[in-house]
Amino acid sequence: MNLVLKIIGVLILAAIGTGFYFRLNDDVLLGDKIIGVAVLASAFILMPIFLYVRWKGKKLEDYTLSDKNFKKMRENERN
Template structure:
């Protein structure tokens, strides 16, 4: 899954570069479309894959402010 994420990230970066290349050479509409599709792909495809990879095997309970975690913080002296 990490390999897929890296390959997809590289493809998106290349597509953004190609979009700016088209914009600089006078084809603004095509360049804007390529950049827009790349940004959408990064937001709706790459980001969810990244979140799945990073959160796999972790407990959400450890990162929320529950009564138990607040008590642990008070015992340690963290305000």
């Protein structure tokens, strides 16, 4: 899955670079479209896959403020 993330990331960066190349060569509209599609792909394709990979196998309750975690924090302050 990490390989998929890297490939998608490189493709998105290449698309952004291509968009800026087109913008510099007097085709601003096409360059803006390419950059826009790349940004949308990074937001709606790359980011969810990245979040899934990073959160896989972790317990959400370890990262939330619950009564049990408040008690742990209070005990750590006393020590």
